[in-house]
Amino acid sequence: MSEIYKQTLSELVNNIKNKKISSEEITKSYIARSEKSKILNTFVTSNFDEALKQAKNFDKKPNFNLKLPGIPIAVKDLFCTKNVKTTAGSKILNNFIPTYESTVTQNMWNEGAILLGKLNCDEFAMGSSNETSYFGNVQSPVDENLVPGGSSGGSASALAAKLTPVTIGTDTGGSIRQPASFTGTVGLKPTYGSCSRYGIVAFASSLDQAGPMSQNVKDCALLHNVISSYDEKDSTSIDFKRSNYSEQLSKNIKGKKIGIPKEYRVEGMPKEIEDLWQKGINYAKDCGAEIVDISLPHTTYALPTYYIVAPAEASSNLARYDGVKYGFRSKGENLIDMYEKTRSEGFGAEVQRRIMIGTYVLSSGYYDAYYLKAQKVRKLIKSDFDEAYKKVDAILTPSTPSAAFKIGEKKDDPVSMYLNDIFTVPVNLAGLPGISIPAGHDSKGYPLGLQIIGKAFDEQNILDIAYAMEEKINFKNKITDWWIK
């Protein structure tokens, strides 16, 4: 048996069920490694003492019928966790302790998982490099001073550094898939409505989805089984028949039609991305899939559409952080002054930028030209996919237009930062599921990912394709534990 923290979720579950290891041993192993990994800055809040206590309790009265029996898991700090500080990476919530639990995390605890801690993320999930967090940037375990991606950067980094066996993130425009791609891990953005948004700090309500992040596809399916559920507390939650994703997981994708959208061959795309994509196409063929050229004609409008819709919703969603009820408050001469100071001091620059963009595009006189038009384009983007899915079962694209970059490299260039999401945002706009799997390395040895996009509610299909390709790709992460002195 390999060292505990090196095991996959499936291995841990098996070993604990076979009583080869205890929950306490697993928990101690991750805590010990996390203590040595502070330089990565992945945890905003650790829950180690409480986790150990719960692990011991589990061992005293174990229930091996659960899907995550006694498994300690750290989660993105965007999920509200009862009695554990939840910051969303923001100063404005740096003292906020919820009295309630998000549905997604509750689902995990119900299946025996134990909260290990809360993971760093971009402030209110706005960012692609985890550099906008009030709690500082996160280091990628891939290389020193490399960004882990964002906004679920703490989650991706902790997962890749093996500080948690699996984790969950949220994905509004690529916030699970892009950091998964940057760190050589697997990340699934489920169909909109698959995972409840109840108790998740909202960024852009019509786009936000929670999803699993893992070391491999099987673990991803296992965790998705647990977190996906219909929830009456979220009006946008959808009551569809969820399959048992991990049990039905199959590598047989023979005859499946996989679409290659020509519009994703964007101008200036690095050759190594193009090569990776071609490699992916070959792997898919090797698995017996049929490759079909398709067109998603409105792809080029996806990014501008996203950067109207998401900030518009965010500007309204973030209005509740006003210093009146909870969270950070600055003193003011009067109500308006208090609002202005609280929000100027409580929100970081990127969040303020998006609030301003969102406020602008919703303003009277601009609404029709921006927000309304964006909603129309969003429909066109969705119908592009509907059209394509008449011909194919899934779509294969690169996850990102480049590998991870250095901390600070794009910080002052928001547009270049936004371009990171170019392959992922159309999926959110259309409400579809998408998974990123590691598929290779760039010239510097940094991981690169491929994205498989599915039909709505067809997570099983893209998990199967990912599972089959994963075997062929046989990706090996080159993480060296450089940060452990």
Next chain:
Amino acid sequence: MSKNNNEYLINRKDNQYEVVIGLEVHAQVTSESKLFSSSSTKFGAEPNTQVSLVDAAFPGMLPVINEFCVKQAIKTGIGLKAKINKRSVFDRKNYFYADLPQGYQISQFKDPIVGEGKVILDLPNGQKEIGIERLHLEQDAGKSIHDIDPQSTLVDLNRSGVALMEIVSKPDLRSPEEVSIYIKKLRSIMRYLGTCDGNMQEGSLRADVNVSVRLKGAKDFGTRCEIKNVNSIKFMQSAIDYEANRQVDLIEDGKNIDQETRLFDTKKNETRSMRSKEDAHDYRYFPDPDLLPLEVSDDFIEKLRTDIPELPDDKKKRFIEQFKLSPYEATILVSDIATANYFEEVVAKMGKNRDVKLAVNWITGELFALLNSKNLEISQSPISAKNLSILINLIKNGTISGKIAKTVFEHMVEGDKDPQKIVQEKGLKQQSDPKALEILIDKIINDNREKAIEYKNGKEKLFGFFVGQAMKASGGKANPQLINEILKKKL
């Protein structure tokens, strides 16, 4: 100002001005729980005791529509003879205020749940139809309290998230009186439906009043001002009166009316500018992404339609036909469903040989006066419909006179006593035995011989004197009709 012909016109020199009024009524939906949360809506609770995490806008909290409130809005729409929209959309109305925890109010902007409808007003000179533009559902805000703490504003979120129906009229109203009748009619309809209790003291019904003026006969509307949040009919009338005259004065002085939002100062009885059009909020309405469009099926609507009780207009029509009431009497009786029910119960209990007119007179006369003096609703009436029906029958069959009935009525107030028992116990039965009355009258004529002669000599006024004496001698119980007959014979 002339009010001839029931027209409300403002006169200045040679000009006559007409007032144009439109109302946005905010009616609190009668519902145990709030529009998007399960918190209680009970009035008068300790501050901040009826607040859920959703109402206080905690991070990650999501609204879930209360189906009952949707049904209430649709029922109200049916009561307003309005178009029910099978698809409606909830929007966010964004603005910052301390008692608005979300930083936006969930409302309906472009696609309300109820479209055009109408309300019929019964005016002294006939009926008038007032158009309804729309009805939409929205959340109420909390309450800011500025006068408890000298330094701080306190916030009570008990109201935050309570369901309101905003009912927007067309600019069809032309006088403060019409506004009063309109509000009362609207309230009556909603009370019949059980969709809003219409309690203005508790803020369950309040209105924004849009007022403009124009020369009588002009086709175009003048510039309007909106008077915000007026919470009594009296204040609405005073506000309109003040505001219309203010606007006319501006026009007469050759000045412009600014389109603006105004407040009504109830102490000074005047409206004051709150904010001009330029300062108007940009609410940045957009569809709430936390809520899917609200879709209701034909079946859902039709099922609610079958739940609709007989409404005031229909009831009035029936009362006129069935009971031969005058339109005026019927209007009074149907204005409040409890009154209408009381009336029908009295009539039903009166049996075959009933005198409906007498019942109407007693209900709108003695009973209303009693309720008024004790400040009671008819549902709290100290006299039950059953006992009132017995009393009326006692008058009708001649057991007691109308005058004695008033005495009996006074005794009935104490513990809703059976009037028959009161008549018996107090010996108030009318004396209708002609022989006994003749003896009594003979005695009176004998005792007042001089006056009897004067009467015979033509002083007819004295007849009343003899009636009075006879009634007095009988302790008021003598049958007045018989007294008259016997006196005429004997004198």
